[in-house]
Amino acid sequence: MLNEAEKIDCREFVAPNDVAQGNYKLNLAFVANLFNKYPNLPEPGTDEFEIDAVDETREEKTYRNWMNSMGVDPHVNWLYSDLCSGVIIFQLYDI
Incomplete structure (x- = not known):
């Protein structure tokens, strides 16, 4: 996991020992850093679509x-x- 994070330049805050021991704060910082660099969420309003009501005869x-x-x-x-x-x-x- 950390090797893959290093490939995308997101390996900060944690070492393999921190992940194995389940250090909550460091793992949370790692995930927060990952989402900050790669949010992959569309901007609000870019992909909005209206759900059509299904009509029944x-x-x-x-x-x-x-x-x-x-x-x-x-x-x-x-x-x-x-x-x-x-x-x-x-x-x-x-x-």
Whole structure:
């Protein structure tokens, strides 16, 4: 770990013995130094995107509510992903 940190010029504050003994303050200083030199976090506002609301058609909602009213387990929240295993469909056949 320390050899790799030295390659990116971040080996400060700690020696191998400090890591092995778990010296909290020195290890914290090492990690803080690593994040200060290489934060890898985007600047606020650069990669913001809006999550689109997933719309459900009237027919999908009606069908989902009908299945839930039949007492299937597990409860159907999203028609397509919850039916992909086929367990709920088999439960509806048995009713």
